[in-house]
Amino acid sequence: MDLAYTPEEEDFRARLRTWLAGVLPALPPKPSPDDWPARRAYDLGWQRMLYDAGYAGLHWPVDAGGRGATPTQHLIYLEETEKAGAPYVGANFVGLLHAGPTIASEGSAGQRARWLPPVLRGEEVWCQGFSEPGAGSDLAALRTRAWRDGDDYVVSGSKIWTSHAEVADWCELLVRTDPGARKHRGITWLAMPMDAPGITVRPLRTLAGSTEFAEVFLDEVRVPVANRVGAENDGWRVTMVTLSYERGTAFVGEVVACRRVLAEVAREARKNGRWDDAALRRRLGRLNAEFRALWRLTQWNVSEAQGTGGVPGVGGSVFKLSYSHARQELFDAAAEVLGPEALDQGRQWTLDRLSSLSYTIAAGTSQIQRNIVAERILGLPKGR
Amino acid sequence: MDFRLTDDQRALRQGIRELLEGRFGREELRAALGRAERRGGATDGKHPEGGQVLDRRLWRELGAAGFFALRLAEAEGGVGQGLPEAVLAFEEAGRVLLPGPLIATHLAAGAVAGAATGEVVVTSVGAGLVEWLDEADVVRGNAAGAEPLASVDPLTPLHRLPASTDRRPGGGELRAPWPPDTLLASLLTAAEQLGSAARTCETAVQHARTREQFGQPIGAFQAVQHLCAGMLVRVEVARAAVYAASVTADPVDIAAARLLADEAAVRGARDCLQVHGGMGFTWESDVHLHLKRAWIRTHRAGEATQGEEELADDLVAGTV
Numbered sequence: 001m002d003l004a005y006t007p008e009e010e011d012f013r014a015r016l017r018t019w020l021a022g023v024l025p026a027l028p029p030k031p032s033p034d035d036w037p038a039r040r041a042y043d044l045g046w047q048r049m050l051y052d053a054g055y056a057g058l059h060w061p062v063d064a065g066g067r068g069a070t071p072t073q074h075l076i077y078l079e080e081t082e083k084a085g086a087p088y089v090g091a092n093f094v095g096l097l098h099a100g101p102t103i104a105s106e107g108s109a110g111q112r113a114r115w116l117p118p119v120l121r122g123e124e125v126w127c128q129g130f131s132e133p134g135a136g137s138d139l140a141a142l143r144t145r146a147w148r149d150g151d152d153y154v155v156s157g158s159k160i161w162t163s164h165a166e167v168a169d170w171c172e173l174l175v176r177t178d179p180g181a182r183k184h185r186g187i188t189w190l191a192m193p194m195d196a197p198g199i200t201v202r203p204l205r206t207l208a209g210s211t212e213f214a215e216v217f218l219d220e221v222r223v224p225v226a227n228r229v230g231a232e233n234d235g236w237r238v239t240m241v242t243l244s245y246e247r248g249t250a251f252v253g254e255v256v257a258c259r260r261v262l263a264e265v266a267r268e269a270r271k272n273g274r275w276d277d278a279a280l281r282r283r284l285g286r287l288n289a290e291f292r293a294l295w296r297l298t299q300w301n302v303s304e305a306q307g308t309g310g311v312p313g314v315g316g317s318v319f320k321l322s323y324s325h326a327r328q329e330l331f332d333a334a335a336e337v338l339g340p341e342a343l344d345q346g347r348q349w350t351l352d353r354l355s356s357l358s359y360t361i362a363a364g365t366s367q368i369q370r371n372i373v374a375e376r377i378l379g380l381p382k383g384r
Numbered sequence: 385m386d387f388r389l390t391d392d393q394r395a396l397r398q399g400i401r402e403l404l405e406g407r408f409g410r411e412e413l414r415a416a417l418g419r420a421e422r423r424g425g426a427t428d429g430k431h432p433e434g435g436q437v438l439d440r441r442l443w444r445e446l447g448a449a450g451f452f453a454l455r456l457a458e459a460e461g462g463v464g465q466g467l468p469e470a471v472l473a474f475e476e477a478g479r480v481l482l483p484g485p486l487i488a489t490h491l492a493a494g495a496v497a498g499a500a501t502g503e504v505v506v507t508s509v510g511a512g513l514v515e516w517l518d519e520a521d522v523v524r525g526n527a528a529g530a531e532p533l534a535s536v537d538p539l540t541p542l543h544r545l546p547a548s549t550d551r552r553p554g555g556g557e558l559r560a561p562w563p564p565d566t567l568l569a570s571l572l573t574a575a576e577q578l579g580s581a582a583r584t585c586e587t588a589v590q591h592a593r594t595r596e597q598f599g600q601p602i603g604a605f606q607a608v609q610h611l612c613a614g615m616l617v618r619v620e621v622a623r624a625a626v627y628a629a630s631v632t633a634d635p636v637d638i639a640a641a642r643l644l645a646d647e648a649a650v651r652g653a654r655d656c657l658q659v660h661g662g663m664g665f666t667w668e669s670d671v672h673l674h675l676k677r678a679w680i681r682t683h684r685a686g687e688a689t690q691g692e693e694e695l696a697d698d699l700v701a702g703t704v
C-alpha cells in the first residue's frame with residue numbers, strides 16, 4: 001500500500017502544472033451552453049492545444065498515436081487539469097474515450113490512420129448511436145437495421161439520447177445485420193458520417209432546459225462497408241472491448257471537482273448561518289468522508305489497472321454506484337445550504353443539481369450496475 | 385503510487401487468516417459464546433461460576449504470532465510492522481468475531497509488561513464504557529466507579545462509567561486534539577468493522593446462492609441481489625478509506641474511514657440478517673453476533689457524531 005507518487009510521476013505533474021499555468025489564462029471565454037457551434041469550436045480548440053503540447057491521447061497506446069501513459073499518469077493529468085480549471089473533454093468525449101479506443105484496438109491500419117489523428121488533433125467530433133427507443137438498458141435488443149447493398153450498408157431505424165449529435169462529424173453506430181441470430185450475435189459496429197443523406201437529428205430538451213442530446217432518425221442511410229470496424233455481426237464484442245481503456249480513471253476529474261464544491265458549500269453555510277445547524281454540518285461531514293473515500297477508491301482502481309496491465313478491475317460498477325449517489329447527495333446538500341436561493345436556476349449549483357439526476361441513468365443505470373455487481377462480481381445466479 | 389497490497393502484506397493477511405481459521409473457527413466461537421452465557425456475562429456481568437470467557441491460551445498464541453507486538457520495533461522484541469499491517473490483522477480479527485480487548489492490548493505492547501507476548505490482557509477506558517473490565521489484568525485509564533451492564537453482545541462484557549467521568553479522551557476542551565492512541569484505536573476499530581462487513585457480505589451471498597424458494601436460489605431474485613450489491617459497495621468504499629488512512633495516519637482520513645466502516649458493518653449485518661430470513665433471527669445463526677459487535681464498536685471513541693463534526697471542520701479549514 002503505497003500512496004506516494006514516484007519522482008517520475010511528480011515530475012510529470014510538475015511539468016503539466018507549469019504548462020497549464022502558461023496556457024489557461026490565454027483561453028478564450030467559455031461559450032454559452034446553448035451555443036453548440038461555439039461549444040464545438042471551444043472543445044476542439046482545447047484538444048488542439050493538448051495535441052500541440054503532447055498531451056493528446058495520453059492514455060492511448062503509442063501505436064494509435066497516443067502517449068502510452070500509465071494509468072497513474074492519466075490520473076494525475078485528470079486531477080491537475082481539473083484543479084487548474086482547464087476545460088472538460090466536452091464534445092471530444094466519445095472520440096477520445098469510446099469510439100477512438102474502439103478503432104484503436106479493433107480497427108484496420110487504414111481505419112486507424114483515417115479516424116484517429118483527427119480525434120487527437122481536435123478536428124473531428126464523434127457521437128455514440130447505441131441506445132434506441134426500444135433498447136436502453138437492454139442495449140442488445142436494438143433494432144436499427146442494416147442491409148448489404150454492394151459496397152454499402154443501407155441503414156434504417158432510429159437512435160435516441162445521442163449526446164452531441166448536432167455537432168458530430170461521425171457516429172459510432174450499432175446496427176442489426178442478422179435479425180435471425182440471437183440478440184447479442186447479429187450486431188455490427190459502423191462509423192457513420194453524420195452528413196450522409198437520410199439522417200435527421202432532432203434535439204431533445206433535457207430537464208435542465210438544455211439540448212445535450214438528440215434523437216437521430218435514419219432513413220436508408222448509406223454507410224460504406226469499409227466503415228465497418230470488426231467483423232459483421234461481431235459488433236457486440238467490438239463494443240465491449242473498449243471498456244478496458246478507461247482503466248479506473250472514469251470520473252477522476254469529477255471527484256476532484258466535487259470535493260472542491262463541497263468545501264465551497266461548507267464555506268457558504270458558514271457565511272449564511274446554516275452552519276449552526278448540527279444536522280447540516282454532520283451531513284456535509286459525511287459527504288466529506290464519502291468523497292475522500294471515492295478518491296481513495298479511484299487510486300485503488302488505478303493501481304489495480306496499472307498492476308494488471310490495463311484490464312479494468314471490477315471496481316468500475318462499484319465506483320459508479322457510489323459516486324453517482326454521492327454526487328446527487330452533494331447537490332441536494334448544496335440546495336439545503338442555499339435555502340430558497342436553490343430555486344434560482346441561474347445558480348450553478350442548481351444547474352448541477354439538475355444534471356446530477358442523469359448520473360444514476362446514463363452509462364448503465366444504478367439498477368443495471370447492481371445487477372452487474374451481483375452477477376459478475378458476487379457470482380449470484382442470473383435473475384429470471 | 386501503488387495502492388495494492390504488497391506481497392508481504394498479502395502473506396501476512398493470509399497467515400493471520402489461517403491462524404484464526406484454525407484456532408478460532410465456528411466451533412471455538414460457539415464455545416466462547418457458551419462460556420459467556422454460563423458465566424452470565426450477558427445478563428448481569430457477575431461471575432456466578434467464576435469462569436473466564438477469554439481463552440488465555442489463544443491470547444498467548446496470538447502474542448506468539450506477533451498480533452500484539454506487530455508494530456513494536458524489532459529492537460524491542462516486536463515485529464516492526466506499520467499501521468497498514470496492523471489494519472490487515474484487525475480486519476481478520478473482525479471477520480471471525482475474535483473476542484477480547486484486542487486493540488487495547490495491541491496498543492499497550494511495549495508500554496505494559498506482558499502485553500506484547502499475550503501473557504497479559506489489557507483493557508482501556510473508552511468513551512463512557514469499558515470492555516472486558518472483569519477479565520483484564522491491566523486497566524488503562526480511570527475506571528473508578530464503573531458499573532456492569534447487561535451487554536447486548538455476550539462476547540463483549542461492558543461496564544458503564546459514572547456520568548461524571550470525562551468522556552472525551554484526553555479530557556478538557558471539546559475540540560482538543562485526540563491523543564495518538566485514541567486515533568489508532570479508532571482506525572483499528574474501523575479495520576475490525578471492515579472485516580465484519582466483508583464477512584457478512586460473503587455470508588449473505590453464500591446463503592443466497594444455496595437457499596431455494598419458488599424453485600430457484602433466492603440469489604436469483606433481484607431484490608436479494610441488490611441488497612448484496614449494496615453490501616459490497618459499502619465494503620469496497622470503506623476498504624479504500626480504511627487502507628488509505630492506515631497509510632497516511634491522518635486524523636481526518638481516520639475519521640472518514642471510521643464513519644464508513646461503522647456504516648458498512650452495521651448495515652451489512654442487518655442486510656445479511658434480512659437475506660437469511662427467519663434463520664437470521666435465531667441465536668443459532670452468527671449474524672446477530674456480527675450486528676451486536678458492530679453496534680458496540682460504533683460506540684468506541686471516535687463515533688459518528690464526533691467524526692462527522694471533525695470532517696465538517698475539515699471542510700472549512702481549507703485542507704481539502
Ligand SMILES: Cc1cc2nc3c(=O)[nH]c(=O)nc-3n(C[C@H](O)[C@H](O)[C@H](O)COP(=O)(O)OP(=O)(O)OC[C@H]3O[C@@H](n4cnc5c(N)ncnc54)[C@H](O)[C@@H]3O)c2cc1C
Binds near residue numbers: 130161163364606
Ligand atoms: C444524459 C444522458 C446522455 C446519454 N448519452 C447517450 C449517448 O450519447 N449515446 C447513447 O447511445 N445513449 C446515451 N444515453 C442513454 C443511456 O445509456 C440510457 O438512458 C440508459 O442505458 C438507460 O436506458 P433507458 O433510458 O432506455 O431506460 P430503461 O432501460 O427503460 O430503464 C428504465 C428503468 O428500468 C430499470 N431497469 C431496466 N432494466 C432493468 C433490469 N434488468 N433490472 C432492473 N431494473 C431495470 C432501469 O434501471 C430504470 O430505472 C444517455 C442517457 C442520458 C441520461
